[in-house]
Amino acid sequence: xxxxxxxxxxxxxxxxxxxxNNRVAIQVLIAEDDKVTMEILKKNLRGWGYxxxxxxTGQQAWKILKTGDIHMAVLDWIMPGMSGPELCQKVRQEKRxxxxxxxxxxxxxxxxxxxxxxxxxxxxxxxxxxxxxELKARLETGKRIILLESQLxxxxxxxxxxxxxxxxxxxxxxxxxxxxLDEEIIRSTRxxxxxxxxxxxxxxxxxxxxxxxxxxxxxxxTEIASRLKKNVRKYDKVGRYGGDELFIILPNCNLVxxxxxxxxxQESINRKKIKTSQAEIHVTISLGGAxxxxxxxxxxxxxxxxxxxxxxxxxxxxxxxxxxxxxxxNQ
Numbered sequence: 001x002x003x004x005x006x007x008x009x010x011x012x013x014x015x016x017x018x019x020x021n022n023r024v025a026i027q028v029l030i031a032e033d034d035k036v037t038m039e040i041l042k043k044n045l046r047g048w049g050y051x052x053x054x055x056x057t058g059q060q061a062w063k064i065l066k067t068g069d070i071h072m073a074v075l076d077w078i079m080p081g082m083s084g085p086e087l088c089q090k091v092r093q094e095k096r097x098x099x100x101x102x103x104x105x106x107x108x109x110x111x112x113x114x115x116x117x118x119x120x121x122x123x124x125x126x127x128x129x130x131x132x133x134e135l136k137a138r139l140e141t142g143k144r145i146i147l148l149e150s151q152l153x154x155x156x157x158x159x160x161x162x163x164x165x166x167x168x169x170x171x172x173x174x175x176x177x178x179x180x181l182d183e184e185i186i187r188s189t190r191x192x193x194x195x196x197x198x199x200x201x202x203x204x205x206x207x208x209x210x211x212x213x214x215x216x217x218x219x220x221x222t223e224i225a226s227r228l229k230k231n232v233r234k235y236d237k238v239g240r241y242g243g244d245e246l247f248i249i250l251p252n253c254n255l256v257x258x259x260x261x262x263x264x265x266q267e268s269i270n271r272k273k274i275k276t277s278q279a280e281i282h283v284t285i286s287l288g289g290a291x292x293x294x295x296x297x298x299x300x301x302x303x304x305x306x307x308x309x310x311x312x313x314x315x316x317x318x319x320x321x322x323x324x325x326x327x328x329x330n331q
Contacts, residue, residue: 027052030052059081072146085121088122101143166240178300180249184249237249288314
């Protein structure tokens with residue numbers, strides 16, 4: 001991806017995330033054992049557009065907080081079973097994917113008490129009897145922090161996707177698929193299970209580009225990638241090896257199963273033409289495969305080279321076929 005295209009993508013991501021954040025419904029837990037205070041809190045928070053969950057004991061609050069569905073919590077300092085500061089401390093001790101913004105509601109206004117609550121893990125506090133405008137402002141502060149975290153996590157996920165996936169086909173890119181292969185080899189060796197790999201190549205792909213144009217070629221490549229993904233197991237991995245070559249990793253796959261999978265993939269491409277804006281194009285693929293069943297502890301480089309040789313043999317045989325390297329000699 002070119003640098004200017006990268007920045008355009010980042011800007012689009014920010015706009016999409018901003019739009020998404022505008023639609024985020026903030027879930028707030030209210031933990032308060034005083035019924036009058038609870039009713040006032042419920043009325044105000046609902047009026048401000050928050051989704052609320054209410055409890056009246058510390059144990060109930062902790063049970064809800066552990067679910068991970070809460071964005072913010074308004075916690076009474078003194079409650080049956082567990083105090084507000086104790087809840088704050090327990091929340092902060094847990095490892096969480098997302099932050100929970102905690103506000104203590106208390107009649108204590110001594111600086112030492114406030115410091116105690118903040119030290120326990122509270123982000124803010126409101127003293128009783130509370131001013132609704134003050135509470136609203138403090139909740140808005142928490143909301144901004146929660147939405148900012150959501151935006152950062154979403155950006156992180158998007159950037160991770162861009163770093164590990166091919167932009168056109170949305171498959172794993174070359175570096176990522178090779179890293180996955182290394183990990184699967186370690187796993188298969190540890191578990192004493194065979195690992196299968198397949199390299200596919202679109203037959204006469206240059207002719208497709210020359211005849212129908214590169215946009216049609218992109219459609220063909222994307223559709224083939226989609227069909228291959230649909231015809232392997234969820235835990236199998238499909239990546240773009242380079243150009244029009246695709247690479248498939250098949251954990252726990254012996255030679256018999258490898259043959260079955262390869263022929264199924266070949267048929268998934270053969271049975272239906274690919275629609276493009278130029279024409280419906282009949283496309284075939286050649287495939288070469290190898291499995292560590294024939295040589296346990298086979299390194300990644302050997303599996304790749306044997307699959308490559310098998311793919312070359314498939315092309316020499318006339319294309320539109322699947323060849324398996326059945327004997328791997330480890331040195």
